[in-house]
Amino acid sequence: MKKKILSLIMAIMMMLGVMAFAGCDGQSAGYNIPIVCGETGMNDLAGVATYGVDYYSLGVKAGNMAADILLDGADVSTMAVQMDPNPALSVNQEVAEQIGFTIPESVSQRATASGSKKVERVESAIVTEGADFTVGILQLLQHVALDQANEGFQDQLSVRMDAAGKKVKIEDKNASNEQSNNVTIAESFVTQKVDLIYTIATSSSQAAAAATAESKIPVLFNAVTNPVDAGLVESMEVPGGNVSGVSDINPVAMQIDLIGELLGKDDIKIGLLYTSAETNSVFQIGLAKAECEAKGYSFVEKGIGDINDIQSAFISLKAAGVDAIYIPTDNVLANGAATVHSLNSGK
Amino acid sequence: MSDKPMLSLKNVTKAFYPGTVNEKIALNDLSIDLAPGDFVTVIGGNGAGKSTMLNATAGVFHIDRGSIMIDSVDITKLPEHKRAKYIGRVFQDPMTGTASNMQIEENLALAARRGKLRGLGWSITAAERKEFRELLSVLGLGLEDRMTAKVGLLSGGQRQALTLLMATLKKPKLLLLDEHTAALDPKTAAKVLEISDKLIAENDLTALMVTHNMKDAIAHGNRLIMMHEGRIILDVSGKEKQELTVEALIEKFSQTSGETFASDRALLN
Amino acid sequence: MVDILISGASQGLIWAILALGVYISYRILDFADLTCEGCITLGASVAALLIWQEVHPVLAVLVAFVAGCIAGIITGVLHTKLKIPPILAGILTMISLYSINIHIMSLATGTQGTANLSLLKFSSNVLYTKVGALMGMDKMSAAILLGVVICVAVIGLLYLFFGTEIGSSIRATGNNEKMCRAQGIDTDLTKIIGLALSNGLIAMSGSLLCQYQGYSDVNMGVGAIVIGLASIIIGEAIFSKAKNFMLKLTGIVVGSVIYRVVVALVIFSGMPSTDLKIMTAVVVIAALCLTGFFNKIGKRSSLDKRDQHVKDAKKEEG
Numbered sequence: 001m002k003k004k005i006l007s008l009i010m011a012i013m014m015m016l017g018v019m020a021f022a023g024c025d026g027q028s029a030g031y032n033i034p035i036v037c038g039e040t041g042m043n044d045l046a047g048v049a050t051y052g053v054d055y056y057s058l059g060v061k062a063g064n065m066a067a068d069i070l071l072d073g074a075d076v077s078t079m080a081v082q083m084d085p086n087p088a089l090s091v092n093q094e095v096a097e098q099i100g101f102t103i104p105e106s107v108s109q110r111a112t113a114s115g116s117k118k119v120e121r122v123e124s125a126i127v128t129e130g131a132d133f134t135v136g137i138l139q140l141l142q143h144v145a146l147d148q149a150n151e152g153f154q155d156q157l158s159v160r161m162d163a164a165g166k167k168v169k170i171e172d173k174n175a176s177n178e179q180s181n182n183v184t185i186a187e188s189f190v191t192q193k194v195d196l197i198y199t200i201a202t203s204s205s206q207a208a209a210a211a212t213a214e215s216k217i218p219v220l221f222n223a224v225t226n227p228v229d230a231g232l233v234e235s236m237e238v239p240g241g242n243v244s245g246v247s248d249i250n251p252v253a254m255q256i257d258l259i260g261e262l263l264g265k266d267d268i269k270i271g272l273l274y275t276s277a278e279t280n281s282v283f284q285i286g287l288a289k290a291e292c293e294a295k296g297y298s299f300v301e302k303g304i305g306d307i308n309d310i311q312s313a314f315i316s317l318k319a320a321g322v323d324a325i326y327i328p329t330d331n332v333l334a335n336g337a338a339t340v341h342s343l344n345s346g347k
Numbered sequence: 348m349s350d351k352p353m354l355s356l357k358n359v360t361k362a363f364y365p366g367t368v369n370e371k372i373a374l375n376d377l378s379i380d381l382a383p384g385d386f387v388t389v390i391g392g393n394g395a396g397k398s399t400m401l402n403a404t405a406g407v408f409h410i411d412r413g414s415i416m417i418d419s420v421d422i423t424k425l426p427e428h429k430r431a432k433y434i435g436r437v438f439q440d441p442m443t444g445t446a447s448n449m450q451i452e453e454n455l456a457l458a459a460r461r462g463k464l465r466g467l468g469w470s471i472t473a474a475e476r477k478e479f480r481e482l483l484s485v486l487g488l489g490l491e492d493r494m495t496a497k498v499g500l501l502s503g504g505q506r507q508a509l510t511l512l513m514a515t516l517k518k519p520k521l522l523l524l525d526e527h528t529a530a531l532d533p534k535t536a537a538k539v540l541e542i543s544d545k546l547i548a549e550n551d552l553t554a555l556m557v558t559h560n561m562k563d564a565i566a567h568g569n570r571l572i573m574m575h576e577g578r579i580i581l582d583v584s585g586k587e588k589q590e591l592t593v594e595a596l597i598e599k600f601s602q603t604s605g606e607t608f609a610s611d612r613a614l615l616n
Numbered sequence: 617m618v619d620i621l622i623s624g625a626s627q628g629l630i631w632a633i634l635a636l637g638v639y640i641s642y643r644i645l646d647f648a649d650l651t652c653e654g655c656i657t658l659g660a661s662v663a664a665l666l667i668w669q670e671v672h673p674v675l676a677v678l679v680a681f682v683a684g685c686i687a688g689i690i691t692g693v694l695h696t697k698l699k700i701p702p703i704l705a706g707i708l709t710m711i712s713l714y715s716i717n718i719h720i721m722s723l724a725t726g727t728q729g730t731a732n733l734s735l736l737k738f739s740s741n742v743l744y745t746k747v748g749a750l751m752g753m754d755k756m757s758a759a760i761l762l763g764v765v766i767c768v769a770v771i772g773l774l775y776l777f778f779g780t781e782i783g784s785s786i787r788a789t790g791n792n793e794k795m796c797r798a799q800g801i802d803t804d805l806t807k808i809i810g811l812a813l814s815n816g817l818i819a820m821s822g823s824l825l826c827q828y829q830g831y832s833d834v835n836m837g838v839g840a841i842v843i844g845l846a847s848i849i850i851g852e853a854i855f856s857k858a859k860n861f862m863l864k865l866t867g868i869v870v871g872s873v874i875y876r877v878v879v880a881l882v883i884f885s886g887m888p889s890t891d892l893k894i895m896t897a898v899v900v901i902a903a904l905c906l907t908g909f910f911n912k913i914g915k916r917s918s919l920d921k922r923d924q925h926v927k928d929a930k931k932e933e934g
Contacts, residue, residue: 142890174889178839181892183627183829184880187756191619192884202732203833209736210830214754229725231734231831279727331729405798431800444798446791449784457788460781461800467777470784513799 030346031314032099033271033322036259037337038250038284038329040090045337046344047327048096049107049262051087051254055145055223058084058246059152060119062220065244066153066196067160069218070133070168076218079244081227081236086117087251089258098345104264119155122162126154131169133161133196136189138208140201141177149200149222175204182207190215198222199245202230209243221245225329226280250329252287253294259324260295269298271322273313275332276303284328307336314343351419352380353553354404354521359413361403361577373399374410375577381521381553388564389557390596391574397557398439400574401523404555406430418520432462435514435552437507437527437543444510447499451490451509454498455479458513482512486542504535508542515546522547522554529559540567561593573600624880626756628873629763630824631843633770635851635872636865637684637817638844644778645790645810650706651691652818652844653837654713655684659819660826660836661720664733667827668724673743677823684819685812687713692808717834731834735826742827759828766824770817771865777813778861786810818844846900847872853906875899 037043040052061082068074091111096103135157139146154170161168171194175181186208189197197212197219199205205221209232212219219242227233227247234240236247259270272288274281285301292299300320302313310333317325327333333340361374373396381387389397403410406427414423417433438444445454456471456479476494483491486508490501498506507527514522524543528536544567547554558564564571571588573581573596580603583591634656641649659680666676687709694705721733739745748758777783788796789806796803818840826832851864851871858864882895 139889171886172889173883174892176889176892177835179829179833179836180627180631180825180839180843180876181879181883184623184876185883187623187627188620188880188884191623203831203836206732206734206736206831206833207829210739210828213739213830229734230732231736231738275728277728279725426802427797428800428802431798434798436798438794438798443792443794446788446795448791449788453784453788457784457796457799457801463800465781465785465801467780467782470779470781 030099031318031344032101032346033314033318033325033344034096034099034101034259034262035325035327035340035344036255036262037327038252038255039334042327042329042334042337043090043092046095046341047092048099048101048103049089049091049111049258051089051251051258053084053248053250054086054088055148055248056118056152057086058222058248059149059154060156061085061152061246062149062198062222063153063156064160065220065246066135066157066198067164069220070135070195071160071164071166076220076242076244077240078238081233081239081244082246083249084246084251087254095341095345098341098347104262107258107261119152119159121155122158125158125162125167126170127167128169130167132166134169134171134192134194136171136185136192136194136197137173138182138185138189138197138199138204139172139174140179140182140204142174146200146223153198153222179203179207183211186211190217193217196220205232205243205245206230209241212242216242219243219245223248225249226283229279250284252284252328253291256288256291256297256326257295259326260297263323266296268323269300269321271317271320271325272299272301273317273325273327273333274303275330276305278330278332281328281330288326288328304332307332307339310336310340310343351383352416353383353385353418354379354381354555355414355416356380356400356404357414357416359400359403359410359415361399361408361410365411372577374403376413377578378413379572379579379582381555383553384551385570386547386552386554386568387556387570387572388568389555389572389574390559390561390564395574396577397574398525399577401436401525401555401557404430404521405434405436405523433520434523435461435517435519435521436523437510437514437525439526439529441503441506441510441530444513445498445506448497450495451483451498451501452476452479452494454509455482455513455516458516461517461519482516486512502535504531504539507531507539511539511542511546515550515552518550518552520553522552524554524556526557526559528563543567561596565591565593565596573603575600575603620880620884621877622756622760624877625873626759626763627828627880628847628876629760629767629869630821630828631847631876632763632767632821632869632872633824634818634821634840635844635847635868636770636774637814637821638841639848639865639868640774640810640814640817642845643790643848644787645807645814647695647702647790647807647811648706649688649691649811649814650703650841651687651709651713651811651815652706652841653839654710654717655687655815655818655837656822656825656840657717657832657834657837658687658713658720659684659822660832661717661733661822661834662819663823664735664826664832665720665724667735667738667741668733670741673741673746673827676827677743677820680823681816681820684822685816687819688811688813688815689808691815692804692811696804696807714834717832721832721834733826733832734830735832736830739830742830743824744828767869771862771869774865775862782806782809842896842900843872843875846896846903847875849900850874850903853903871903 034048035046036050037047043050065079089111091103091108139150173185175185182204190211197208197217199208199219199221200223202224205224208219222245224230225248232243272285274285300322302317304313356377356379359374359377363371363373391397404415406425414421422430452471456475480491488505488508528539570584572579581599638652641647662683663676663680666679667673691705691709694700694708695702718731721730722728724733735742744755744758747762748755778787785801786806789803793803848868851867855863855867858867878899
């Protein structure tokens with residue numbers, strides 16, 4: 001609350017500052033640098049295009065992992081945490097127009113054509129009696145994205161079960177956003193000796209991990225951004241315990257590649273703008289730099305302390321001659337998305 | 348008797364809802380001194396300021412102007428709970444003076460610690476239980492055999508008698524009785540008044556008793572004051588008080604205030 | 617099935633500490649305190665932070681208790697000194713705690729805006745694992761043992777405390793404030809002490825909860841007040857005849873365990889998860905009806921008794 005009010009006041013002060021600056025510096029036209037944001041929410045306010053994670057596809061991915069464990073006896077402790085194989089591309093023509101940027105037709109066409117590919121659920125493979133396996137699903141609350149994560153998992157699992165001629169029983173439980181129910185549900189799965197637990201959201205996954213510490217029932221998670229920080233896995237590559245799954249972290253590499261596609265050339269310089277104090281951002285910037293190097297893009301890093309630094313960050317990035325700016329999923333910058341855009345567009 | 352007053356109200360003024368159309372001057376530059384051992388009965392019409400005077404003394408609210416001294420200690424600025432060190436109180440509503448969900452002995456134990464720092468000592472000791480039993484038996488209400496009963500189970504008269512005992516348990520410098528028999532039936536009221544007289548006499552207390560009953564006001568205490576519009580309009584004591592009659596009081600009231608006595612209850616009693 | 621009961625009981629014993637805290641504010645002090653939902657997370661966050669610093673989990677629980685006391689004092693001061701109505705005072709502390717809890721968890725990770733602090737990597741330094749290892753028990757048995765020990769200790773201490781002069785003054789404050797002030801009790805102070813104790817217990821419950829569930833999360837307090845009140849009501853329904861204070865407190869612990877067991881059974885029964893909340897409500901309503909039912913049975917005899925008392929009193933007064 002306080003933070004919001006503060007950032008609002010800051011935003012207003014920023015705007016006043018921008019107006020004064022624009023008046024004396026002839027910068028009223030703004031910086032007009034195309035921006036790609038790490039997440040769709042911020043991109044809707046300040047970016048020209050980005051990839052957003054698709055929870056249905058993530059669910060399908062987790063469904064495959066579950067089938068590998070149940071049918072093929074795969075070892076969870078060595079199953080790398082996976083990411084969205086099929087992020088949805090969205091473009092923001094409004095922002096593009098305001099900064100005078102033209103989104104290539106190849107990109108905008110793909111955006112309309114994209115969308116998750118549904119898997120046809122095999123209803124006969126999901127039974128309530130006489131199942132070969134029982135899978136418990138623990139979802140934190142009813143929510144569009146989380147519901148998709150659940151649906152994709154069940155669809156894909158049913159397909160794999162059917163292909164193997166097996167039946168699965170699914171105990172689908174929802175904690176109704178009461179975290180005390182996380183523990184109750186997770187423990188009821190353990191006492192029922194289910195074969196696998198699929199958890200959707202961080203706190204549900206943590207409760208299941210704690211509840212299976214002794215039984216070592218495999219747990220697959222979804223909708224967890226940073227499974228390492230959440231204490232669920234040792235590392236993304238080798239989880240090391242009975243817990244693995246899919247992360248909903250934004251596809252940084254694809255987003256960097258998208259910048260190249262948007263600009264239509266390889267000889268580009270990307271400004272990487274983020275808040276230095278946020279470890280999540282620092283982590284993503286690391287991924288971004290790696291991708292830039294892989295693609296041969298040059299880049300300029302600009303870490304800010306708080307929202308007040310955006311102005312000077314823009315000035316130095318412009319001076320460095322960047323062609324585009326990449327902003328990761330970052331709390332400070334997401335809160336200041338409107339400010340970022342008004343500075344950039346001069347409007 | 349020493350010449351120092353036990354209670355001294357000096358030019359006390361209190362207005363409720365100041366600055367609104369409902370503004371009411373409840374106490375208007377009121378002054379009164381009570382000598383040690385004075386038992387003063389207070390009468391007056393509705394809204395005369397009787398209860399306001401008692402509440403101002405007890406610290407329920409702070410007064411606008413003037414000062415309040417008890418035994419030469421200025422208590423004008425003290426909060427209500429700190430004045431309790433000097434003052435014992437019994438209220439009109441029998442529910443007010445006791446904690447109904449707590450036992451009789453627990454209530455007495457709370458009263459036994461009035462004016463003391465309450466710490467982590469036991470709320471009631473065996474010695475206290477014995478003492479309370481004796482004190483209760485003096486009341487003659489059979490409460491001494493029900494010391495662990497919840498006060499909520501007692502009748503109004505029993506509760507007022509218990510409140511009186513609690514108010515005088517730690518001998519207060521001043522006892523305030525605010526129409527403490529008004530909610531009781533006549534028989535019980537008489538009994539409670541009898542207990543009041545006895546406790547005041549035994550402990551040699553200074554007391555202020557508000558009543559609507561003129562007969563009671565004449566029959567009890569050594570001094571009588573009549574209030575009207577936040578002032579004292581009559582103050583009699585000694586022989587003059589003993590010779591008072593209800594008729595004479597009503598006469599005095601209309602003479603001094605220029606009005607007929609407003610309260611039907613006072614006339615009927 | 618037995619496992620479900622054990623699981624419900626082990627959680628119920630942790631939530632019972634919260635219910636006892638809520639009992640102090642709602643029933644003893646007659647103060648509708650909503651600090652609870654922020655306070656349970658406060659306890660969890662403080663304990664999780666300390667466990668990250670390798671502090672002994674018992675010490676973490678005690679520090680969490682103190683942190684909860686401070687939150688209670690703030691609500692108490694807002695109410696008594698700034699004259700803010702109870703519900704609003706509690707809400708103000710609760711929403712402030714949201715930010716404070718995030719700050720506390722951020723201290724552990726060094727990352728601004730940490731809303732979830734995992735203890736999964738610190739499971740060896742968690743109370744339940746320690747007790748389990750010490751006694752050679754699995755986690756759930758350790759949780760039951762620890763839960764019973766803590767509940768017995770808390771009930772014993774509360775029983776003793778409410779038998780002291782201060783404790784008695786707090787009870788009287790919730791019963792009749794006017795009488796208290798007339799007897800020289802600083803009701804502002806007794807309210808603040810009562811709220812501190814209440815929220816201290818709630819935070820303590822949170823500190824145990826985070827160790828049990830393996831994390832602290834800024835939203836973990838959602839619904840906590842309902843759980844606390846439901847436990848009290850169920851406990852009172854079952855122990856409706858209890859006069860003894862210790863029995864009443866025990867009733868609340870039993871109520872809390874029953875509530876958790878019922879929720880576990882509702883979840884286990886395979887009914888659609890969307891119906892979980894309405895089923896919870898039905899359980900509480902059933903408990904309320906039960907109270908009414910038992911009261912009706914009990915009332916006749918107690919009414920008779922009361923009439924007799926009043927008659928006796930009249931006789932003697934007459």
